[in-house]
Amino acid sequence: MRPYFKFSILLFLWLPLLSLKAQKATDNGIDNYTVWGVVADSVDQTKMEWVTISLIDLKTDSLIAGTYTNRNGQFELKNISQGNYKLRFSYIGYNSAEKVIELLPTSSKKIDLGTITLSPSEVRLNEITVVAQVPEMQVREDTVEYNAAAFKVPEGAVVEDLMKRLPGIEVDAEGKITTATGKTIRRVFVDGKEFFGNDPKIATKNLNADMVDKIQVIEKQSDLAILTGVEDDDPETIINITIKKGMKKGWIGNVNGGIGNMTRQPSAGQSRYTLNGNANKFSDDDQLSLIANANNINERGSTSRQNAISMGRGGNDGGGITSSNVFGINTANRINNKLKAVGNITYNYSDNNVSRKDNRLNFFKNDSTTYRFSNSSSRNFTDNFSVEAKLEYKPDTLTTIIFSPSFSHNGSVSRRSSAQQTHIDSEIGEMANESFSNNRLNSEGTDVAMGLDISRKLSPRGRRISLSGSFFTSHNNGTDNNISETAIHVPTIRLTQLNQQSYTDANRNASNLRFTYVEPIAKNYFLNFSYNIQRTTTENLRKTFDYDSTLLDYVRLNPEFSKSSNNLTTTQNIRINFRAQLPKYAYNLGINIAPMYINSKSFIADWFQNGVDSVLYDPRARKAINYAPQLDFNYRLGDKNIRKNIRFRYNGRTRQPSIDQFDPTPNTTNPLNIRTGNPDLLASFTHNGSLEFNYNHREKQRSLIASCNYSYIQNDIVNFTSYEDGIQHTMPINVSGSWNTNGTLLYSGALDKKMKLKFTTHTNLGYRNQIGYTRVSKESQKNISQTSTLAESLSLSYNNDWFYGQFRGTVNYSNTNYSLEHLKSQRSFRYNLSYNTQLTLPKSFSISSDIRWTANRGLSTGYNKDEVIWNAQISKSFLEGNRGQLRLLFNDILQQRLNISRNVGSNYLSDSETNALTSYFLLSFSYRIRSINGSGHGRMGRQDRNME
Incomplete structure (x- = not known):
């Protein structure tokens, strides 16, 4: 790290002098x-x-x-x-x-x-709406803005349905949102105000699309960064939903109820239903939203919040068929000129039923390959109650105080059964091992957190001081019953049978304190200093008892499955930055110095007698100091109609090994995969660099985003895998040389003078160099996997008063080569073709349809399947202002829905398939809530339709 340190210091000293010299040259005219x-x-x-x-x-x-x-x-x-x-x-x-x-x-x-x-100017805006087509997308430096009016969606659609049509935005089957540059969305704002905290699904799956004016993808700095001007190294990407101006005059919302059945073998047990409603009051200063959602059609109206124990053992597999209930209240208020408050209360419940099959290939030396086939089924019940709030108080124009408390309690009940077989060299080769298990896990957890940020401006030139503190505590416990049988066939048959009950108690406490000082050294030039210290303690207690057939109870402590641990980590961060904010460009240059202290041990609680532990691993405390340079340069070009900007970023980040990765004592919880830690592990350090270019032409409605990202890992922590006598052994080690890069190009523009025909292309190229080690018969060898990926998506859409159509074609290609000569390249393709359309007919009728063809090629035997998903609906609006609506929806008309995925590693690849909710029909009635200042108003409903 020493060369990076020297380079940073030189730039740190040189750039301020150069900038001050340039400023002096322009200020001679006294x-x-x-x-x-x-x-x-x-x-x-x-x-x-x-x-x-x-x-x-x-x-x-x-x-x-x-x-x-x-x-x-x-x-x-x-x-x-x-x-x-x-x-x-x-x-x-x-x-x-x-x-x-x-x-x-x-x-x-x-x-x-x-x-x-x-x-x-309302008049001018109305004139623009009449004479010009609304641009699909606009790009501004750290914001990508989509106009909702340019993307027609079916009647009754929610925000998620709208987002699935936005160029560069991907929404998967679980509702996870990914941007064009690969960032995952974890928070959604409405009109710039937080909406249900860290749960984006409550907004995207419950708010109606017809109330949306724009959807903005924003690179948002943290509250502390906004207060101090010291930008985050990796700012959060959020979505902000702006509400139509005409819908900020009273209550708006929707109430909907529907019932239907599966189209294949319909019966009372196969009935489908949905009940949902929302009522919202949005204004410039205040917001109030009430949301309720209950259904069994896989529309999970919130994010599943499981505790650490249920996520670690027997948690949600993803996919499957889900019934869920969500209830929530969100509010944002400007109480007075000095105080603003944001808060929400939510409760969610889900019942997830998953059947899954996996096919995993493990590659070893000397042309040795194992094929592992597994099948599992699980039923997971989870519920969560949470309260979050944020208070922002400004006692004067110079001081800002932000207080953020939160509380959540969650519980889960999980039932899981699985069976697997491992064969050597071929799918029907010699069997190495086989196992089956049945698990039942009950767990619950409570999290409490609070944060306080205090910032004060000390001078008009930008001198500022801030103090920030936070505290987090969580307690999780669970009871796990496991009945399993494992048979290892090589070199001789060995049989292991378990009937156990485990008790787990996990506690985590974290406190953080940060001080920041900003000193203006010249106009538009600032020196930033910050100091941060965080202390985290974790305790994981586990006791496992074997079943005693004589006493008919779980009474014998099994030390092999009862390893506990505790850990203390203290991290400090000293940061010095030089920042320049000029009209055409800005840059931020600095360095982080991060001392770290780790003290951990593993033990078996109460092994010899109550209150007397057996220490398995208690090393000396570890200390380390890491250095991480930072650079951010942003250059703005263009004029009123054409906007451009170029941004380059570099930062370094350290990741410390966990206590489990340090601990050399074997973890035999899974008899077929014994994990051992490595006490000689070093911290890994990742270099991250990115170059971004944004372009937007307002008049011609052309937008372009181009980006390139690169990361290189020193002392990467990877798993060293060996396979001996039918058992896999895994231990983490350090290697250097893993890196990856990817480039993204997103272009959107109109193809005709009237700007009704829109074209979008989204290209993503990637290359990953991944290092792994494997060992067979006590010999180890490095294996480097080099994976090339290409994803290309083309979209063409046309929009007028009565018709909307969008065609999209996507190709995803992946090719992996291995350094071990006997391993064959693994190549796969995934094709998608889709077309969705909406027709607005006389007499307030509307027809919409979307059809998507998906094909998989190059996967394991039995996974190269095609599917054609066709959904359609017809709707009729009636009542005053077309507030009432009757809809008949057909989902997966051709009954072909699949859930197939592939995962590639340095010495393995895995294909999986889970069960899916297939064809059903649903007849529903919905009623729009539109009122002005609390009173119903029929004309408001007609006005909303005209606004669209």
Whole structure:
């Protein structure tokens, strides 16, 4: 790390001097004036970028100078002579504003105009809607914005249905959202305010699509980063949903109920139902949302929150058939000019039934391969209750205090049975081992967390100090009953039978304290210093008892399955950054110094007698210091109609081994895969670099996102695998040389002058170099897997008043080569073709249909299957303002739905298939809630339809 440290110090010293020299060269005109300020929306006070500022001479009415606001709404005009002027502020869709200024000999050389507000022009916006087509997508530096009006969805659709049609956005079967650059969405905001905390599904699966104006994918800094200006190394990517202006005048929402049945062998036991409703009141300052959802059609209305024990043993497999119930209340209020509050209460329950089969190939030396076939079925019941809040208090204009408490309690009951066989060299070769098991796990857990951020501005130039603290505690416990039988066939037959009951108690406490200081060293140049210390303690207690056939109870402590551990980790982070914020570019350069202390041990609790433990592993405390340079450079180009920006980032990150990876004592919980830790492990260090380019042409409605990412891992922690006598042994070791890179290109534009025919292409190229080790017959050898991936998606859509159609084709290609010569390349393809359409017919009828063909090639035997999924619905709107709606929905008409996936590693590949909810029909009735200031208003329903 020493060369990176020296390089960072040189840049750290050189860039400030260069920037100050450039500034001095432009400030020689002592008789000239400088005018600056900020432009914001008069409604929600958000800072406005690309506002045009014109400086006009009052006597001659001639234009003297001009500029645009930057991403923070800031502008600056330099070298202005004495005189009388007016400043004109203009932006499309807003009323223009003017301000007269007099520059006299007695005036200050630097004039701060403060905040200038612009009010939306409703008339102008309506005119634009009539004469121009709405652009599908716009790109602005750290934001990608989609216009909902450009993507028609079926009547009664929710936000998730809308998002599935957005270019560059992927929504999987479980509702997980991934952006064009590969980021996973973990939070959704509504009109810039948090909506049900860290549960994006509550928004995407419950809010109606017809209330959405725009969907914005935003690279959001943390609250502390926003307060201090010290940006996060890896900012969170969120989605912000903006609500149509006409729907902010009262209550809006929807109530829906439907019932149906499976189309294949329909019966009372195969009936399908959905009951859901939401009522929302959105305004510029306040929000209130009530949500309820119950169904058995796999529409999980929230994220499953399982505790650590249920996730580790017997948790949700994913997929399958799910029944779920969700109830929630979310509120955001501006209580007064000093205090804002956001909070939510949620309860969710799910019943998940999964059948799964897996085919895994393990590659070893000397042309040795094992084939593992497994089948499992599980039933998982989970429920969770949570409360979250955030209070933001500003006692004055200089101080901000944010308090964030949360509480959750969850429980789960899981039943699982599985059977597996492992064969040598071929699918029907010699059997190495076989096993079956039945598990029953009951667990519950409680989490409590709170955070406090205090920040105070010390000077108008940007001097700021902040103090942040947080505390988290969790307690989880569970009881696991396991009945299993394992037979190992090589070199001789050995049989192991278990009938056990285990008790697990896991506790975790974490506290964090952070101090940040920002010092302005010149105009637009800042020096940031921060110190952070975090202390984490974890205790995992496990006791396993064998069944005594004489006493008919679980009474004999089995030490082999009763390993417990505790761990203490103290992490410090010292960070120094130099930051520049200029109209055309910004950069952030610094270094992190991170001392770490780890003290851990493993033991068997109460082995000899109550209160007397047997220590298995108690090493000396480990200490380490890691250095991580940071660089972020952002350059802005373009004008009012064309926006461009280029951004380069580099950061380094350290990952410490866990206590299980350190502990050299064997973990024999799974008799076929014995895991052993490695006390000589070192921390891994990952170098991350990225280059991004964004382009947006407003008038021609063309947008482009291009990015390239690269990461290299030093001392990567990988599993060293050996296979002896029918048993797999796994131990973590350090290797260097693993790396991966990927590039993304997303382009969207119109193909015709009327801009009704839209084209999108999304290309993703990837390459991964992965190192693994394997051993057979006590000999080890390195195996490097090199995986190339290509994903290409083409989309064509057409939209007018009565018709919407979107065609999309996708190809996913993967090829893996191995350094061991006897291993064959593994190549697979996945093809998708889809078409969805919506017809708006007379008499308030609507027909929608989507059909998707999927084909898998190159997978294991029995997994190369094709499917054609066809869904369709017909709807009729009626009642005053078309508030009522009757819908007949057909899901998976051709009865072909599959759930197939592939996973590739350095010395294995695995194909899996889970059960799926196939064809059913559903007849439903829904009623739209539309009111103004609490009173029903029939015309509001018609107005909403016109807005679409």
